[in-house]
Amino acid sequence: MANSGKKKATIYDLSVLSGSSPSTVSAVLNGTWQKRRIKESTAELIRSLAETHQYTANRQARGLRSSRSGLIGLLLPIHDNRYFSSMAQTFEAHVRSKGQCPIVVSASRDPEEERKTAETLISYSIDELFICGATDPDGVHEVCEAAGLKHINIDLPGTKVPSVISDNYEGGRMLTEAIVRHFQPTTPLAPDELYLFGGRNDHASRERIRGFRAVKRELLGQDPDECIQPTGYAPNNARLAFEAFYEKHGRLPRGLFVNSSINFEGLLRFMAGHPHENFADLVVGCYDYDPFASFLPFPVIMIRQDVEGMITKAFEVIEEARPQPRIHLIQPELVQPRTALTGPLDALKDIE
Amino acid sequence: MANSGKKKATIYDLSVLSGSSPSTVSAVLNGTWQKRRIKESTAELIRSLAETHQYTANRQARGLRSSRSGLIGLLLPIHDNRYFSSMAQTFEAHVRSKGQCPIVVSASRDPEEERKTAETLISYSIDELFICGATDPDGVHEVCEAAGLKHINIDLPGTKVPSVISDNYEGGRMLTEAIVRHFQPTTPLAPDELYLFGGRNDHASRERIRGFRAVKRELLGQDPDECIQPTGYAPNNARLAFEAFYEKHGRLPRGLFVNSSINFEGLLRFMAGHPHENFADLVVGCYDYDPFASFLPFPVIMIRQDVEGMITKAFEVIEEARPQPRIHLIQPELVQPRTALTGPLDALKDIE
DNA sequence: CTTGTTTGCACAATCGATGGTGCAAGAACT
DNA sequence: AGTTCTTGCACCATCGATTGTGCAAACAAG
Numbered sequence: 219m220a221n222s223g224k225k226k227a228t229i230y231d232l233s234v235l236s237g238s239s240p241s242t243v244s245a246v247l248n249g250t251w252q253k254r255r256i257k258e259s260t261a262e263l264i265r266s267l268a269e270t271h272q273y274t275a276n277r278q279a280r281g282l283r284s285s286r287s288g289l290i291g292l293l294l295p296i297h298d299n300r301y302f303s304s305m306a307q308t309f310e311a312h313v314r315s316k317g318q319c320p321i322v323v324s325a326s327r328d329p330e331e332e333r334k335t336a337e338t339l340i341s342y343s344i345d346e347l348f349i350c351g352a353t354d355p356d357g358v359h360e361v362c363e364a365a366g367l368k369h370i371n372i373d374l375p376g377t378k379v380p381s382v383i384s385d386n387y388e389g390g391r392m393l394t395e396a397i398v399r400h401f402q403p404t405t406p407l408a409p410d411e412l413y414l415f416g417g418r419n420d421h422a423s424r425e426r427i428r429g430f431r432a433v434k435r436e437l438l439g440q441d442p443d444e445c446i447q448p449t450g451y452a453p454n455n456a457r458l459a460f461e462a463f464y465e466k467h468g469r470l471p472r473g474l475f476v477n478s479s480i481n482f483e484g485l486l487r488f489m490a491g492h493p494h495e496n497f498a499d500l501v502v503g504c505y506d507y508d509p510f511a512s513f514l515p516f517p518v519i520m521i522r523q524d525v526e527g528m529i530t531k532a533f534e535v536i537e538e539a540r541p542q543p544r545i546h547l548i549q550p551e552l553v554q555p556r557t558a559l560t561g562p563l564d565a566l567k568d569i570e
Numbered sequence: 571m572a573n574s575g576k577k578k579a580t581i582y583d584l585s586v587l588s589g590s591s592p593s594t595v596s597a598v599l600n601g602t603w604q605k606r607r608i609k610e611s612t613a614e615l616i617r618s619l620a621e622t623h624q625y626t627a628n629r630q631a632r633g634l635r636s637s638r639s640g641l642i643g644l645l646l647p648i649h650d651n652r653y654f655s656s657m658a659q660t661f662e663a664h665v666r667s668k669g670q671c672p673i674v675v676s677a678s679r680d681p682e683e684e685r686k687t688a689e690t691l692i693s694y695s696i697d698e699l700f701i702c703g704a705t706d707p708d709g710v711h712e713v714c715e716a717a718g719l720k721h722i723n724i725d726l727p728g729t730k731v732p733s734v735i736s737d738n739y740e741g742g743r744m745l746t747e748a749i750v751r752h753f754q755p756t757t758p759l760a761p762d763e764l765y766l767f768g769g770r771n772d773h774a775s776r777e778r779i780r781g782f783r784a785v786k787r788e789l790l791g792q793d794p795d796e797c798i799q800p801t802g803y804a805p806n807n808a809r810l811a812f813e814a815f816y817e818k819h820g821r822l823p824r825g826l827f828v829n830s831s832i833n834f835e836g837l838l839r840f841m842a843g844h845p846h847e848n849f850a851d852l853v854v855g856c857y858d859y860d861p862f863a864s865f866l867p868f869p870v871i872m873i874r875q876d877v878e879g880m881i882t883k884a885f886e887v888i889e890e891a892r893p894q895p896r897i898h899l900i901q902p903e904l905v906q907p908r909t910a911l912t913g914p915l916d917a918l919k920d921i922e
Numbered sequence: 923c924t925t926g927t928t929t930g931c932a933c934a935a936t937c938g939a940t941g942g943t944g945c946a947a948g949a950a951c952t
Numbered sequence: 953a954g955t956t957c958t959t960g961c962a963c964c965a966t967c968g969a970t971t972g973t974g975c976a977a978a979c980a981a982g
Binding site: 225226272274275276277278279281282287289296297298299300302303304306307310319320321322323324326327328337338339340341342343364365366452453454479480482483486487489490493508509510511512513514515556557558560561562563564566 | 650654673
Binding site: 581592599600606628629632634 | 941
């Protein structure tokens with residue numbers, strides 16, 4: 219290796235080598251050289267030196283001076299989930315295409331953690347922050363605001379800056395209706411045979427529940443309170459709720475509206491503990507899309523949120539001069555059982 | 571908001587407010603003040619000022635001076651996959667617990683992209699880089715080496731620095747054997763009834779294939795070449811391979827070894843296109859674990875790679891003084907059908 | 923040949939934090 | 953009282969890039 223172990227070249231090194239001043243080198247390499255009336259030949263020389271010495275700018279220095287970093291942050295609740303990881307995947311592609319560097323961090327749905335994580339990102343002088351699925355978006359807002367950082371909410375709305383979220387009410391309606399209709403031709407559901415499990419007291423869950431209840435009232439006439447079981451997002455809590463129901467009724471409800479794929483994992487854990495049940499008449503609606511879940515042995519109707527649409531919209535809105543703190547709704551999509559959709563991965567080339 | 575719109579406080583601001591010098595403020599706030607024999611009362615004053623003015627250090631400035639950033643990078647092929655996203659989740663927890671900031675970026679399995687991404691991370695003066703599932707680990711190595719950056723390979727090995735990977739040979743053997751045994755009590759497989767689909771010419775695929783073939787020879791006596799179908803990782807290419815087989819033989823093989831959950835998605839796409847097949851006698855082994863896949867209507871035996879173990883080991887090895895470029899094998903785990911395992915998410919608290 | 927103009931670049935301050943060095947004031951010791 | 957430590961901090965260069973300003977040389981105009 220030619221350059222092995224040596225420190226990275228700086229504009230000062232190139233300055234000596236080229237006989238020009240550091241500021242000239244800097245101007246040439248960051249593209250402002252025309253404005254500074256640097257001769258083409260000088261620029262050419264410096265560029266070739268930069269090339270052979272593998273020069274790359276030190277971004278910390280650049281960022282310090284310009285108080286920008288080229289970093290764009292995405293604050294996520296968790297990574298380990300198809301919805302949020304496809305959010306990360308899509309976000310990354312958008313950021314890259316703007317020539318910037320994505321930095322994706324999760325904060326475990328913990329408001330304190332969310333604020334601390336935002337603080338940390340700010341201390342790196344990130345240029346923008348996308349706050350996705352935050353438990354306390356307005357708390358994060360305070361932190362960003364104090365630092366003069368542009369930010370926007372995704373997935374869960376805040377009240378201080380614009381939010382781009384799924385139309386959870388409409389999605390909740392669609393999914394509930396699809397479950398009900400699935401039974402109608404043969405063995406229509408009674409109101410107390412359709413339960414909603416999972417979610418907590420966040421905007422998304424509330425809206426989905428609102429849609430769920432509205433459709434139940436419209437199509438089934440009634441909407442008993444006990445059919446709403448918000449268990450939080452932890453799989454094990456969801457499992458316990460299913461166990462409790464099973465304990466009490468000797469079976470699961472025929473119709474299940476599961477609030478998220480994470481809660482759905484709780485249902486799987488329940489099922490693993492009841493290997494001899496066959497769940498033959500079960501229909502599950504899940505507010506999230508996962509290709510494997512779509513092929514389970516009982517009908518699974520899913521909602522796919524339009525991640526690409528949300529990210530695209532969020533980038534549009536965040537660039538606006540005076541963005542109003544309104545909520546932008548993005549329509550989700552109903553996915554019938556046994557459907558394998560393409561995702562962000564399909565955009566990648568697969569070299570062999 | 572008290573401080574709204576104002577710039578962030580610096581040590582110079584606190585210096586003026588406290589009547590001390592900037593270096594004193596710096597020493598107090600970065601913990602080196604005892605070494606500098608700063609009076610407890612001075613330190614106390616500065617600390618309280620920092621508190622009320624919400625001071626946080628500018629990491630770009632600190633990083634510039636100290637040529638460290640507090641950032642630890644993870645280079646991933648993709649986000650949108652349970653294996654890699656749990657890698658991100660686990661990595662993040664480890665980095666956080668060391669008081670540093672994780673930065674997770676994907677490079678789409680593209681060698682050129684991998685090197686460029688590493689360059690970018692280096693320009694932010696990251697302190698360490700974990701190279702996970704890279705197509706060309708040694709290419710990334712060159713880049714890191716030239717910058718004097720500590721790095722390590724995960725999931726796919728390189729030859730220049732240590733690598734922590736799954737024992738893919740053993741895993742391949744376990745999975746193959748489990749598939750074979752699943753049929754043995756009743757309708758034993760013939761050698762040409764057990765196919766391997768997916769993967770490409772990388773170390774992991776080669777080892778898995780080696781294990782697959784060895785077990786086939788041991789248990790089934792033969793190991794025909796045509797039973798190996800490396801399709802790359804793209805779901806659609808895998809789908810096409812299944813289509814082709816189906817076209818030719820009028821059915822799928824009874825036993826399938828699918829190289830990864832991404833390839834498994836290709837199988838789902840195939841199935842979506844053949845809604846009237848019931849795949850009743852199909853047994854799938856998948857070299858990856860996904861809870862939903864585990865509950866599909868046919869037996870799915872899975873391998874769960876020990877992500878936590880790999881990350882832990884990688885952190886151990888990277889801290890070593892003179893790490894040798896050897897390969898550390900981590901044992902994966904066989905997962906029987908209809909098993910819902912806990913994951914990194916279960917470590918999180920779920921508020922409300 | 924003198925007086926503008928333009929060209930092409932160098933100089934130096936700056937971003938915020940760090941850490942080596944120096945030095946005054948007080949304490950301890952002879 | 954004079955000398956030597958110790959305490960407690962201030963000063964300043966430094967990391968690498970950016971950017972406003974200044975200025976000599978080349979050139980054009982009169």
